[in-house]
Amino acid sequence: MTALDLDFVRSQFPAFSSPVLSGHAFFENAGGSYPCRQVVDRLTRFYTDRKVQPYGPYPGAQTGGAEMDEARERLAAMMGVATHEVSFGPSTSANTYVLAHAVRKWLEGTGGAVIVTDQDHEANSGVWRRLADAGIEVREWQIDRETGSLELSALAALLADGHVKLVCFPHCSNVIAEINDVAAITAMARDAGARTVVDGVSYAPHGFPDVPALGADVYLFSAYKTYGPHQGIMVIREPFGMELPGQAHFFNNATLYKRFTPAGPDHAQIAACAGMADYIDALAAHHGVAGDALARNRGVHDLMRAQEVAVIQPLLDYLSARNDVRLLGPREAGRRAPTVAVELAGSAEPVSEALGREGIACWAGDFYAVRPLAALGIDGEKGVLRMSSVHYTTADEVARLISALDRVL
Missing domain, CATH: 3.90.1150.10 (Aspartate Aminotransferase, domain 1)
Incomplete structure (x- = not known):
């Protein structure tokens, strides 16, 4: 290589x-x-030439909307998911908060349990733990007190009774940094009838995810840690996304990438996120990496x-x-x-x-x-x-x- x-x-x-x-x-x-320079250039161009309500019937609006669409399309292709499975939001913390509200309505009164770890950044821990206020059982997958590792045997014990419906865990911790075996964890959860939410904020800066290979139902990360603007990016696979109650305006709930965006996202920053794809493509071209996105x-x-x-x-x-x-x-x-x-x-x-x-x-x-x-x-x-x-x-x-x-x- x-x-x-x-x-x-x-x-x-x-x-x-x-x-x-x-x-x-x-x-x-x-x-x-x-x-990266590509993000800075796109953000500057948007604020200079596109800073109007996007998608309107005039050139600046049409071009601005097209650049927003381009960002979603190209990031989705890079990560191996459908375009409408990529949502933007003001931050990963905000995206996780909105997702947790949907999960609360999804699980309330069902007897379903949620697993959360004590290896996480609080954004992927606190919101899930507060589901207990709605009577939803929250189980803690605890790290080894010496190594900080999450052991798969401990997860298996938590999944054993079949009540768990969601497993929330990090791709890696922002202080312990051990790379968790996401594919193995999501496979265990899936076999037990549970969905998975993976906090990828601390891993994605080291390589954008191949979501199908990881097997996650939701994968979250932050563009400002992956060489881009201050946006949260959430990949939510369609079967789970359409099963959860929508959190947006009722007339937007039929569109998956709008379904968990209750407030309008930052247009310029979404468009600038295409610069992250520009950067990956520039690295690929320079180093002779061929193939699809x-x-x-x-x-x-x-x-x-x-x-x-x-x-x-x-x-x-x-x-x-x-x-x-x-x-x-x-x-x-x-x-x-x-x-x-x-x-x-x-x-x-x-x-x-x-x-x-x-x-x-x-x-x-x-x-x-x-x-x-x-x-x-x-x-x-x-x-x-x-x-x-x-x-x-x-x-x-x-x-x-x-x-x-x-x-x-």
Whole structure:
């Protein structure tokens, strides 16, 4: 497989030539990636030439509506789903909140149960736990208190009585970072008669999902973490989407991509999301990845992951060798996303501030992962130091980070 051409990759991101941003090695990607040039150009063009009510009977409106449609069509093709199975919303948290309202009406009074994990970001935990207020049973799939892993045997026990109708879990945690076996989990749930909701926010930056291969009924992620604008993207497969009660205006409920969008989405940002597909296609063309949109996406995913694994392993080795930090998640880069969180002896915030003075951009805190940190015995007030990379991170930047950690720690 051809190695990722980092010079080409980084040329696609205006941030790397920004006098404001380029002075720091950027390790806060889990909080939001840099946008690619294609997204910035499309957003600028929309606000310059299309910023009218879309789909109207005049040129700017027609072109604006066509670009919104293009974004949905191309992202759907990349992820292997039908165009109408892709919904946009203001954020993944908002999309999950609306989806949970639909599930409440779907399950209320049926005796059906929901499984949620304590490995999740709160956006994919709290909304499901609040279903208990409506009398719906909520079961917790708990992580291993030492490793942070979700064990399939524990899930099997929770599914055994046949009452579970929905399993909600992350593709990977935003602090533990172990990549969960989504295909195996969705297959177990399906065999038990349950649907699945996968929070892909922390994984999608490392490669857009192949949804049919994963087997999820719902897959959610955030465009601002996948090189795009601040939008939440929800893939909801048609059988489940049409089974759930609609949450939009009654006259929009027949259209799946409008069914769980109670408020009008941001037109310009939807149109700009086509720039993410432009970027994947540019990487595919440059690296000789051929085939249809899904095949190109798969090939680029593999290039991204290979780069990330190679670059982040030295940081994992360095942290594993220290006796004054606790590394969360696997020590092998191939088993995890390159989101690296560590528990320190004291508060993590001053260390992130010191790293900032050393030319390293990262942060500290609980990152809304209050439940997994508590399950691992970590004081939420103390927080963790999190250093997160993506495919455009270089080996030199990781070496700079390690040198800075040597000085700061």
